[in-house]
Amino acid sequence: MTKSIETLRLHHSEIKSTFAHHYSNGPLEGTNNKIKVVKRVSFGFRNFHRFRTRLIYTLKIHTKKVLITK
Template sequence: TKRITEEMKNTIKTLESHHDEIRNTFTTHYSNGPLEGSNNKIKAIKRASFGYRSFWRFRTRVLYVFKIKTKRALITK
C-alpha cells in the first residue's frame, strides 16, 4: 500500500477548496495582467523620482504617463 504524505494531503485539500476559482481561470478570458502592469508602472515612477514632495505633482506625473487627459487632473495645489 502506498501512503500519501502530509504535503500531498494539504495540496489536495487546497485544490478541493478552491475548485470553483481554478475552474473559472480556465473557462473565462479575464486577466489581472493589465492592472498588474499599471501598478508596476506607478511603482517604477515612484522609484525613479525618489519621492515627490507634492502628492499632486506625483499624481499629475502618473496621469501624464498614462495619457489621461482631464481638466481636474492637471490642477495642482
C-alpha cells in the first residue's frame, strides 16, 4: 500500500490533469492495433500498394482515387 501511495504522490499533477481534460489516446491506440492485425494477417504481401489499399479499406479512410492506384 505504501508503494501505491508513493506512486500517487509522485504523479499527482498528471493524475489531476486527466480529470481536468477529457483527452484520450484510445482511438489512436485502436488504429495502431488494427494496423498491426492487418500486418500480421497479410504477412507475405509482395506488393506494398495492395497492402496499403487493404489498410485504407480496413480503416475506412476516404481518399482520392489517385492516391490508391499504382
